[in-house]
Amino acid sequence: MYSSLVMLLVGLAGFLCGIWILRYGLERMAMERLPEILKRFVKTPTRGLVTGAVVSALLHSSAAVTVITIGFVSAGAMTFADSLGIILGSNIGTTMTTQIIAWNPDDLIVPCVVIGVILWFVLKEKKRYIGLATFGFGGTLFALNLMIAALAPLGETEWFREILQTASRNPIYGVLAGTVLTALVQSSTATTALTIAMASQGLIALPGAISIILGNNIGTCITAVLASIGSPLPAKRVAVAHVVLNVAGVLAFLPILDTFAKIVKVFSPSLPIQVATAHTLFNIFSSLAVWPFTRAFASLIEWMVPGRRGR
Secondary structure, three states: OHHHHHHHHHHHHHHHHHHHHHHHHHHHHHOOOHHHHHHHOOOOHHHHHHHHHHHHHHHOOHHHHHHHHHHHHHOOOOOHHHHHHHHHHHHHHOHHHHHHHHHOOHHHHHHHHHHHHHHHHHOOHHHHHHHHHHHHHHHHHHHHHHHHHHHHHHOOOHHHHHHHHHHHHOHHHHHHHHHHHHHHHOOHHHHHHHHHHHHHOOOOOHHHHHHHHHHHHHHOHHHHHHHHOOOOHHHHHHHHHHHHHHHHHHHHHHHHHHHHHHHHHOOOOOHHHHHHHHHHHHHHHHHHHHHHHHHHHHHHHHHHOOOOOOO
């Protein structure tokens, strides 16, 4: 049992490392253009939403995009109102990673690792980071398989099953578990991957998995909150907007959790894919619900976080 727990922790650490390598490689390729892209395509909520979704999907991290956005707002390069479109879009874009993970394309692990290493040594300058990103993607898939293998024997232990059953019976516990774990590992993608791994072993039912997914979206806000500490007022408003958006979405979905689970089951008979679909649909619905009222939402946040500009 202890060896399985160690393997699970190693798999989780490897997944986080793989995601970091993947994101770092992509960031290095686009770092010079990224600020220009974000500042140029945010003048309307729609353009901001699309930009935030695309950039988050490419970087595999809504938290990274949120932190970059907070930095722009702090520097005065972007207004608080303009940043909201990016925040809405980043919540959608980050679900692309979980969709890929849910399919768990095992056959890509070795090719990605081998091709990544070759490209790193063959290509020159910034192009070589394509190899690093490819290697990181292969690493995340390998780490996911390691977590799935580790969960098989753990699922046979009484205490582990009891924890999961409790979370499945009480959505509040599931939300709290997702929130705390995501805040600790600083990655909603990692928590979602772990939930998908548990689902693939039949250790957790769909409603319980969805409640953990809902908690992920709250836990990921901690990164934005930490990034806003000591920042000017507009940057603090960006962090508060991120928190309000995700918490309000969770509160709206909790009462209809069973109905939402039935809707998700229509998309696929595979439980891991259902978990990833729930993650995607929740973020799409939450962002699109606010999107037509972005300016009003900005006014609400300004009312909640009053003060003079620049303070």
